[in-house]
Amino acid sequence: MAKHPVPKKKTSKARRDQRRSHHALTPKNLTECPQCKSAKPQHQVCPECGAYAGRQVLEVEA
DSSP: OOOOOOOSSOOOHHHHHHHGGGOOOOOOOEEEOTTTOOEEETTSOOTTTOEETTEEOSOOOO
16 A cells, blocks of 8 residues: 655645745736737737738738
8 A cells, every 4th residue: 555645744824825925827918009009919910900010910800
């Protein structure tokens, strides 16, 4: 029968929460589209106007 590792002492709330201090989610970093001025993710085609790097890449339905 295999023995499983078991903690010898109870982890305190302070130690547990210090470990979890880096688990928070960060919001998406949005930039302004130079064409239509709407918010869009960096290095991606603008979903509003379909432009990327100063040129039209996608045809967007009105």
